[in-house]
Amino acid sequence: MPALAHALLAALKDHGAREIFGIPGDFVLPLFKVIEESDILPNVTLSHEPAVGFAADAAARYHGGLGVAVVTYGAGAFNLVNAIAGAYAERSPVVVIAGAPGARERVSGFLLHHQARTVDTQLAVFKEITCDQAVLSDPVTAPAQIARVLRSAREMSLPVYLEFPRDMVDAEVEAVVPLPSRQANQEALGECVEEILGRIERAVRPVIVVDVEIRRYGVEDRIAALARKLALPLVTTFMGRGLLDKADDVVAGTYLGAAGDPAITQLVEDADLVLMLGVILSDTNFALSNRAPDPRRMILAASREVQIGHHVYRDMPLGDLIDALDDRATKRTAPTTLPRQRTAYPRGLVADGQPIAPSDIATAINDMFDRHGRMPMTSDIGDCLFTAMEIDNTALAAPGYYAGMGFGVPAGIGVAATGLRPLVLVGDGAFQMTGWELGNCRRYGLDPIVVVFNNCSWEMLRVFQPESRFNNLDDWHYADIANSIGGTGERVATRAELVAALERAAQRRGQFSLIEVMLPRGKTSDTLARFVAGFKSARERMTK
Numbered sequence: 001m002p003a004l005a006h007a008l009l010a011a012l013k014d015h016g017a018r019e020i021f022g023i024p025g026d027f028v029l030p031l032f033k034v035i036e037e038s039d040i041l042p043n044v045t046l047s048h049e050p051a052v053g054f055a056a057d058a059a060a061r062y063h064g065g066l067g068v069a070v071v072t073y074g075a076g077a078f079n080l081v082n083a084i085a086g087a088y089a090e091r092s093p094v095v096v097i098a099g100a101p102g103a104r105e106r107v108s109g110f111l112l113h114h115q116a117r118t119v120d121t122q123l124a125v126f127k128e129i130t131c132d133q134a135v136l137s138d139p140v141t142a143p144a145q146i147a148r149v150l151r152s153a154r155e156m157s158l159p160v161y162l163e164f165p166r167d168m169v170d171a172e173v174e175a176v177v178p179l180p181s182r183q184a185n186q187e188a189l190g191e192c193v194e195e196i197l198g199r200i201e202r203a204v205r206p207v208i209v210v211d212v213e214i215r216r217y218g219v220e221d222r223i224a225a226l227a228r229k230l231a232l233p234l235v236t237t238f239m240g241r242g243l244l245d246k247a248d249d250v251v252a253g254t255y256l257g258a259a260g261d262p263a264i265t266q267l268v269e270d271a272d273l274v275l276m277l278g279v280i281l282s283d284t285n286f287a288l289s290n291r292a293p294d295p296r297r298m299i300l301a302a303s304r305e306v307q308i309g310h311h312v313y314r315d316m317p318l319g320d321l322i323d324a325l326d327d328r329a330t331k332r333t334a335p336t337t338l339p340r341q342r343t344a345y346p347r348g349l350v351a352d353g354q355p356i357a358p359s360d361i362a363t364a365i366n367d368m369f370d371r372h373g374r375m376p377m378t379s380d381i382g383d384c385l386f387t388a389m390e391i392d393n394t395a396l397a398a399p400g401y402y403a404g405m406g407f408g409v410p411a412g413i414g415v416a417a418t419g420l421r422p423l424v425l426v427g428d429g430a431f432q433m434t435g436w437e438l439g440n441c442r443r444y445g446l447d448p449i450v451v452v453f454n455n456c457s458w459e460m461l462r463v464f465q466p467e468s469r470f471n472n473l474d475d476w477h478y479a480d481i482a483n484s485i486g487g488t489g490e491r492v493a494t495r496a497e498l499v500a501a502l503e504r505a506a507q508r509r510g511q512f513s514l515i516e517v518m519l520p521r522g523k524t525s526d527t528l529a530r531f532v533a534g535f536k537s538a539r540e541r542m543t544k
């Protein structure tokens with residue numbers, strides 16, 4: 001019989017984990033020894049647990065499997081909380097494996113180091129931000145607990161929590177047998193599909209809106225095929241930006257309400273049927289809608305449910321629904337009344353001596369993508385994420401709903417660890433939180449390209465509260481620091497310098513490249529300017 005640590009690692013791999021991110025501590029040292037020596041999954045250690053969570057989250061978003069974060073008891077696990085809260089909010093399936101005291105320690109009578117209130121406070125905290133949990137303290141039940149919890153992560157696309165007491169690493173257990181995934185009830189599925197297709201047939205201006213769950217459940221290609229078959233226009237939400245990046249013929253653009261491309265906004269707000277697939281009904285996705293989502297003209301398939309009007313079909317996995325829709329739908333021709341435009345993205349930046357504006361960065365990146373091919377991207381929160389809306393539709397992992405800072409660089413490291421070369425967008429404020437994790441790239445041969453929007457400012461706060469001096473940040477010269485932690489940093493202040501630095505970064509392999517773009521305080525991307533105007537007018541409407 002295998003030892004519990006080996007059985008767990010094999011089960012993680014069987015359920016779609018591709019790597020482990022973590023920081024060891026005495027409560028998980030024995031487990032980390034097995035992780036390293038068994039080599040069942042590659043292991044990437046970082047410098048601070050928030051980054052471990054962000055990297056595991058982004059890796060899962062990109063490879064479509066499970067992210068894995070292994071941390072020590074208490075101090076390590078509590079450091080992870082914010083990243084897992086963000087993964088929960090944005091439905092990213094991260095498996096938290098947290099060390100814990102062994103059975104005899106628990107009854108030693110001592111207050112244990114790393115213990116907060118009680119020995120079980122850690123479990124109590126993670127119950128709030130995971131969809132399933134287990135404490136692996138009994139070798140007889142541990143395999144079944146692991147199978148149940150990992151199936152929950154896969155089916156709900158949400159984080160889960162496994163507590164691993166340090167005296168259990170070598171416990172002999174049965175191998176973990178994966179549980180079968182739970183399918184939709186076929187009769188309910190048929191009834192649901194007929195109702196949806198009937199609504200589409202009767203609609204005059206239907207539209208599809210997609211969001212992150214279509215990637216979490218691996219149904220992007222099937223949805224692109226369905227949109228083509230039904231000849232329906234399709235847009236992504238703000239959070240869903242970058243989805244269907246290989247289906248330019250299907251994606252018309254990104255819906256941003258009052259802050260977006262007017263033609264895309266009209267497509268959604270004039271629709272008499274909005275088929276929402278994998279959509280999170282968050283404020284960042286819909287707060288700037290001129291016409292709020294309305295159940296009478298909306299079908300929402302998300303979180304394993306399908307809501308049509310005011311009734312709900314439960315236990316309806318998105319993949320089962322899409323397959324059944326495709327099986328029963330007949331090919332439609334696109335009514336000429338439906339616009340099939342695709343948003344045009346800015347290109348052709350003039351490489352001159354002009355100072356750089358945020359939207360120039362998008363144009364320069366579009367030009368680089370035209371020369372070298374589109375790159376997968378990660379972005380932090382800040383104007384960099386709004387600038388990303390002006391970059392051509394390429395795969396993107398960003399905290400578009402949870403909006404927690406510090407995600408961008410560790411997420412880029414997580415994506416790079418999956419074998420891709422990402423382009424990372426991050427503001428100076430967010431870089432100050434987790435940008436230093438780049439110092440771990442050299443050990444693993446990772447070479448992301450990082451663009452730091454250095455406006456020496458918490459600019460997103462300044463646009464709402466310009467009178468506050470605390471928004472003024474100092475100039476830390478990030479490019480200089482990059483050179484000392486294993487990368488190559490360039491600081492640029494003109495559009496010509498930006499274009500040249502991007503080209504050198506694209507050509508440079510084997511080490512991370514950091515381009516520190518100097519931006520004036522008070523200057524934002526065109527998209528953020530429209531968002532702020534939209535939020536302010538929406539706020540005025542609400543206070544009247």
Ligand SMILES: Cc1ncc(Cc2csc(CCOP(=O)(O)OP(=O)(O)O)c2C)c(N)n1
Nearest residue numbers: 382383404405427428429430457458459460
């Ligand atoms: C973990 C966390 N703590 C605070 C905040 C609140 C915040 C939202 S945006 C922002 C400023 C971001 O500054 P940065 O320089 O990165 O980008 P830019 O605005 O373009 O200049 C803050 C402090 C959030 N969202 N998350």
Ligand SMILES: [Mg+2]
Nearest residue numbers: 427428429457
């Ligand atoms: Mg800033």
